[in-house]
Amino acid sequence: MALVYCTAACSASSDEAAPSPVESAEAPATPAALAADTRLVMAFGDSLYAGYGVKQDESFPAQLEKALSAKGLKVSVRNAGVSGDTTAAGLQRLAFALDGLPRKPDLVILGLGGNDMLRGISPDQTRSNLDAMLKELQKRDIEVVLTGMIAAPNLGQDYAGQFNPIFSTLAQQYDAELYPFFLDGVITDPKLMLPDGIHPNPQGIARVVNQISDMVAAELKD
Structure with a gap:
């Protein structure tokens, strides 16, 4: 990975290093009405999904919804991102987030693990939590796109060797579509990053959406 990622990882222990301007609830208190012909997507992740440091209409779920609509899809992408979430926190709230939707989603985009990595949490724990979330989604018969993360170089080769394969292994195990690295082509370009070097x-975000939207659209059209 580029030095910028090492710098980012060394500069903060987690997304909780600064107050989040977005407090994305796991589920709305009163689910908004949804037309029968609208595809429902839940983007379930951490600050990279929640929209840390940007306006809500600039967040990943918001921009993805616009991109999918431009492809001719009638879709609602619900933002279930919470800044600072680890995989353990995500596992605790997943069922609540799903049950708070107006109906079962057609697709869940799952993106957690970055905070585990920044905190140096055991990859075995990260794998176990993601496995449990994917198992819950499989039990509910919900399709998944999994967005991966890559360990920062300063954590060492041993950590990276355990952490990096988690996402591809689980995607294969649960027959989920995999976008290997959420910040691919973004984190190495300072012009595309906030001053914190992490978000x-x-x-x-527009670059990420441009790169992942075809995969998401294909899943919704199946």
Whole structure:
């Protein structure tokens, strides 16, 4: 990985290093009405999904919804991102987030693990938590796109060797579509990142959406 990622990882222990401007609830108190012909997607992750440091209409779920609509899909992408979440926190709230939706989603985009890595949490624990979440989604017969993360170089080769394969292994095990690295082509370009070096700015989020939207659209059209 590029030095910028090492710098980012060394500069903060987690997304909780600064107050989050977005407090994305796991589920709305009163689920918004949804037309029968609208595809429902839940983006379930941490600050990279929640929209840390950007306006809500610039967040990953918001920009993804616009991109999918431009492809001719009638879709609602619900933001279930919570800044600072580890995989353990995500596992605790997953069922509540799903039950708070107006109906079973057609797709869940799952993106957790970055905070585990920044905190140096055991990859075995990260794998176990993600496995449990994917098992819950499989039990509910919900399709999944899994977005992966890559360990920062300063954590060493041993940690990376255990952490990095988690996402591809679980995607194969649960027959989930895999987008290997959420910040691919973004974190190495300072023009696409916020000053903290960890989170993408609106232009960086647009790059991510441009790269992943075809995969998501294909899943919704199946």
